[in-house]
Amino acid sequence: MFRHWKKMLGLGMAGYAGYDYTTREKIMWRNLRTLKAGAVILINYKWRFSPENVEQIHEETAEELYNMCRENDGLYVKFGQAVAASEHMLPPSYFKWFSLLQDKAKAVEYEAVRKIIKEDLGSNPEDIFEEFEQEPVASASIAQVHRAKLKTGETVAVKIQKPNIQKQFGYDMFMHKLFLQVLEYAFDLPLTPFHESIEENLAKEIDFNIEAENSKKCKILFQKLGRKEIYVPNIYDQYTSKRTLVMEWIDGIKITEESQLVQQGYDIKGILNSIIEAFAEQIFITGFTHADPHPGNLLVRRNPQDTQKQQIVLLDYGLCFQVSENFRLQYCSLWKSLFLQDSQALKDIVKQWGIQDDEQFASFQLMRPYNKNKPLTDKISKEDVYNLQMKFKGDFKKMLGDTNKFPKDLLFINRNMNLVRSINKKLGSQVNRINLMAKYSVKGLHEDTNTLKKKFNLIWFETRLMFSSIFYKLVQAWFKFFKGKGFEDILDEEMKKAIQQKYAEYGMVPPDEKTFNA
Numbered sequence: 001m002f003r004h005w006k007k008m009l010g011l012g013m014a015g016y017a018g019y020d021y022t023t024r025e026k027i028m029w030r031n032l033r034t035l036k037a038g039a040v041i042l043i044n045y046k047w048r049f050s051p052e053n054v055e056q057i058h059e060e061t062a063e064e065l066y067n068m069c070r071e072n073d074g075l076y077v078k079f080g081q082a083v084a085a086s087e088h089m090l091p092p093s094y095f096k097w098f099s100l101l102q103d104k105a106k107a108v109e110y111e112a113v114r115k116i117i118k119e120d121l122g123s124n125p126e127d128i129f130e131e132f133e134q135e136p137v138a139s140a141s142i143a144q145v146h147r148a149k150l151k152t153g154e155t156v157a158v159k160i161q162k163p164n165i166q167k168q169f170g171y172d173m174f175m176h177k178l179f180l181q182v183l184e185y186a187f188d189l190p191l192t193p194f195h196e197s198i199e200e201n202l203a204k205e206i207d208f209n210i211e212a213e214n215s216k217k218c219k220i221l222f223q224k225l226g227r228k229e230i231y232v233p234n235i236y237d238q239y240t241s242k243r244t245l246v247m248e249w250i251d252g253i254k255i256t257e258e259s260q261l262v263q264q265g266y267d268i269k270g271i272l273n274s275i276i277e278a279f280a281e282q283i284f285i286t287g288f289t290h291a292d293p294h295p296g297n298l299l300v301r302r303n304p305q306d307t308q309k310q311q312i313v314l315l316d317y318g319l320c321f322q323v324s325e326n327f328r329l330q331y332c333s334l335w336k337s338l339f340l341q342d343s344q345a346l347k348d349i350v351k352q353w354g355i356q357d358d359e360q361f362a363s364f365q366l367m368r369p370y371n372k373n374k375p376l377t378d379k380i381s382k383e384d385v386y387n388l389q390m391k392f393k394g395d396f397k398k399m400l401g402d403t404n405k406f407p408k409d410l411l412f413i414n415r416n417m418n419l420v421r422s423i424n425k426k427l428g429s430q431v432n433r434i435n436l437m438a439k440y441s442v443k444g445l446h447e448d449t450n451t452l453k454k455k456f457n458l459i460w461f462e463t464r465l466m467f468s469s470i471f472y473k474l475v476q477a478w479f480k481f482f483k484g485k486g487f488e489d490i491l492d493e494e495m496k497k498a499i500q501q502k503y504a505e506y507g508m509v510p511p512d513e514k515t516f517n518a
Helices: 002-022 027-048 054-072 075-084 092-103 110-121 165-187 192-205 208-224 258-263 268-286 325-340 343-352 358-366 382-400 409-426 433-445 452-483 487-505 513-517
Strands: 129-132 143-150 155-161 244-248 288-290 298-303 306-314 320-322
Touching: 027 054, 027 165, 054 075, 054 092, 075 092, 075 165, 110 155, 110 244, 165 192, 192 208, 192 409, 208 244, 208 268, 208 288, 208 320, 258 268, 268 288, 268 306, 268 325, 268 409, 268 433, 288 409, 325 343, 325 433, 343 358, 409 433
Parallel strands: none
Antiparallel strands: 129 143, 143 155, 155 244, 288 320, 298 306
C-alpha cells in the first residue's frame, strides 16, 4: 500500500513539474533554482571559505546567484540590479556578474501584451491606438515599454506589466523571506526584519495605479519647489490600470551618455547639481522620495518652453515612499550633526533608531569614511577606506543593534543616495554631493532664526559650507589635473589599492586590475 502511494506521489510530482515547466510562471523551477543558490552560499561561505580560496569563492557564488536571477527573471532581476548598484560595498566579482543584469530583462511577445491591454482596458490595442509598435523600446524587470500613438494624435509610452509578475509575486516573496532566514541563521546577521518593508514596497511597485498617483504627486511637489528644470511626464488616467500605464512620450538623452550630452552643448555640472538638489529636497523637505533614480530613469532634453535651458526628465515612479514628519526632521538633524561633527547630537539621533555604532552608521550614510575627529573636508586615506569596508562587514550586526527600532525607510533613502552617488561618479564627480545634502538638511529643519544665537549658528554653518565647497573644488581640480579622474573615482581606487595591499600582507594573491574594473 505504501509503495502504491509512494509511486502515485512520485508520478504526481513529476506531472506537476512537467506542467509547471510549460507555464509562463514556472513557479516550482524558479523556487528550486533559488534553493540551489541558497545551498551554494551556505556551502561556500560556511564551510569552504578560507584565505586561500577567497577570490574563487566570491567568483563561484556571484556567478551562481547571477544565473539564478537571469533564469528566474522578473523580480529576481530587480534584486540583482540592486546588488549591482552597491559596487562600493561588495567584492568585485559580484559587481562584475550582477552588472550584466542591467540589460538582461527578457521581453514578452506582443500577443501577451495585447491580452493584458484587452483584459485591463476593455479594448484591443487597435481600438485605442492609431499606431502601436509591437517591439518594445525597453524591457525592465517587471514591465516593458512600447511606443504608440493615440487616436487623438499624441505620441505616448505604453508601460505593460509582464503577465507572470502578479502570479509569481507571492512565491517570490516567500522565497525571499526564506532566503533571508537561512542566511540570518547561518551567519548570525539581522536580515529578516527588512523583509516586510521590502515586500510592502514591491507590492506597491507592481500596481501601476499607485505609480500613476506617485507620478502626479511628484509633479505637484516639484512645481511647489520651483524645480522647473525637473520634468514629470503627464499620465493618461483613462488608460491606466493595475498592469497598464500610458504616459506622455519623451525624447531625451540618458543621463550617463556624457559624450553625447557634451557634443550637444549641455552643462554636465548644471545637470548634476539639479539632480542632487532635487533629490535632496525630496528627502529633506517634502519627505516624499523617488527611490529608483537609476540612469535609465533620467533623461536630459531642451526645455520645450525655452530651448536655451536644459531639463531633466524623471521616469518610473513605482518605487516612491513618504516618510513621517518626525523621521524627516530626525534625518535632517542627522545630516546637520554629521557636517558640524556634533557627536553627541549624532549619538542621540541614532540611539532612537536602535543603532549602537554611530561612526559606522555615519560612514554608511555618507558613503565615505567618517571620523568625528576629522572634518568632512579632510583628505581620505586609503587606510580610511579599507577600514570602512572591513568594519562594515565585521560589525554590521553590532552597528544595527535593535532592528525593531531601525527605520526601514532608510533602506530606500540609501538606495536613492547610492544611485545618485554613482551618477555623480560616472560624470566626473563635478558636484560636492555631501555639501548639498548638508545644505538642504538645514533647510528642511525650518529652524527659527529670530534669536541672535540661531542666526549666528546659521551664518557659521553657511560659512563652513562655503569653505567646504572651495576645498572640494581645489581637490577636484588637483585630481583632474594630475590623475585625470574625479573625486569619487579616487575614493574607489584607493579602496582597491588598500584591499590589494591587505591581500599581499596575508600572503594571498590580490585581485588584478582587470577583475576590479569588471
